[in-house]
Amino acid sequence: MKHIPQVSHLSDHMGCTYFDQEVQKIGRKLAAEYGLDIKTDNVKGFNGFAGAKDNSEKTAAFIKNINNLKPGVYMFVEHPALDTPEMQHTGHAGNYSVAADRQMVTDVFTSKEVMAAIKAKNVKLISYADLPKIR
Numbered sequence: 001m002k003h004i005p006q007v008s009h010l011s012d013h014m015g016c017t018y019f020d021q022e023v024q025k026i027g028r029k030l031a032a033e034y035g036l037d038i039k040t041d042n043v044k045g046f047n048g049f050a051g052a053k054d055n056s057e058k059t060a061a062f063i064k065n066i067n068n069l070k071p072g073v074y075m076f077v078e079h080p081a082l083d084t085p086e087m088q089h090t091g092h093a094g095n096y097s098v099a100a101d102r103q104m105v106t107d108v109f110t111s112k113e114v115m116a117a118i119k120a121k122n123v124k125l126i127s128y129a130d131l132p133k134i135r
Contacts, residue, residue: 001034001035007034007036008036008127008128008129009031009036009037009038009128009129009131010027010030010031010034010036010037010038011038011128012024012027038128038131038132039131039132040075040131042073043073043074043075043131044072044073044074044075045074045075045076046065046069046074046075046076047061047065048061048062048065048076048078049061049062049108050064050065054104055104055107055108058104058105058108059107059108059111059113059114062108062114062117063113063114063117066114066117066118066121066123067117067121069121069123073126073131073134078105078109079102079105080102080105080106080109081099081102081103081105081106082099082102082103082106083099083100083102083103084099087099087102087103
């Protein structure tokens, strides 16, 4: 990790290691070897946007779900980004609005209302690097 000390974990994003058992074994071995294994067995899922379509719906759903949190460790994975020319080239058949969708994620995450709900509920935001410390 000498050349990339900021690396916090190794994961199988979108199941990329599940296509072959040997790839899974290699992934687990590398994660263990470099101390990048994350245990999420006791981490609860956070519903986040709950199928909302636009910014106002996403923000309202996110705040509602924050307010419904019970004590525990939750994980919500999203991909915030800016709707820039570079991001506008990201997409695939069935979803060419990736840049706009990810801009909405950024807008929700940075909205004053969401930040106020996080503060009011006393939610502590953590990273993957924090997971081993709270186990």
